[in-house]
Amino acid sequence: MKFGVIGYKGRMGKLILEVFQQKGHQAVLLVEKDEEKFYEKPEVIIDFSAPEAIENTINLGKKFNSKLVIGTTGLNKQKIDLLKEASQNIAVIQSYNFSIGINIILEILEKYSKLFSAWDCEIIETHHSMKKDKPSGTALLLKKSLNREVLIHSLRIGNIPGDHTILFSNDGELINISHRAISRNVFAIGALKAAEWIITKKSGLFTFRDIIKEELL
Ligand code: NAD
Secondary structure, three states: OEEEEEOOOOHHHHHHHHHHHHOOOEEEEEEEOOEEEEOOOOOEEEEOOOHHHHHHHHHHHHHHOOEEEEOOOOOOHHHHHHHHHHOOOOEEEEOOOOOHHHHHHHHHHHHHHHHHOOOEEEEEEEEOOOOOOOOOHHHHHHHHHHOOOOEEEEEEOOOOOOEEEEEEEOOOOEEEEEEEOOOOHHHHHHHHHHHHHHOOOOOEEEOHHHHHHHHHO
16 A cells, blocks of 8 residues: 655654654655645655644545545634545544554443433543643534533543543442553554545545444444
C-alpha cells in the first residue's frame, strides 16, 4: 500500500510511519504544517494532526483519489460536514478512537446503558498534558453512546496516552467501566487496520466501529 501521513512529525504521525512501514507499506506523501514531501500518488492518506489540516487533507484526497483515514480530534460540525461531502466521491473513515477496546465499550453502552437509566453517570478522561482538545473526542463518543446528559471530567497530566472511565452509581453501589490505552501504538495499529480495510471501498463515510462490528458481531 502506498500511503501518506499528515502531521508526520507528531507523536501519532511518527508511530503511524513506523507501524505502516513495518508491515511493508510505502510512505509516498509526508505533510507537516509548512511542508509537503511528495514522491508518488498515495492510495490512502492518514491524518492524525490538527483540525486546521482537514481542508488540505480533503483536497489531497480528491486530487489523488486517495482514501482518507482521519484520527484528528476536536473537529467541529463544519469540518465533519466537509468530510461527509468529500465521502460522496472518496472513501473516508473518521474516528475519535482507533482502539478496539473503546469501540467494544461503545457497542456495550449503546445496547445496555438503558439498564442504568435510574443511576447517576459521569465520565472521567485522563490524557497527557500536551493534548490540545478538551474533553477528548473519545469522551464525546462515550457520551453519545450513553444517549443522555453526562458530565465529563478532563484531566491533563504527564504522558498518559488515554484513560476513560464511565461511572454509574446508585444509592449503595458504584460500577466503573474503564479503558486504558497502555501505549499510543494501539491507535497506530488501529489506523493500519482501517487503512487496509478502506482500500477496497470506493466512497462513503465510515467509522472504526463499522470495522469492529464487521469483525466481531
Ligand atoms: P502532536 O501535536 O504530537 O502531532 C500533531 C502533528 O501535526 C505535529 O507534528 C504538528 O506540527 C502537525 N500539524 C499541525 N497542524 C498541521 C497542519 N495544518 N498540517 C499538517 N500538519 C500539521 O499530536 P498527536 O498526539 O500526534 O495527536 C494528533 C491528533 O491525533 C490529535 O488531534 C489527537 O487528539 C489525535 N489522536 C487521535 C487518536 C484516535 O484514535 N483517533 C489517538 C491519538 C491521538
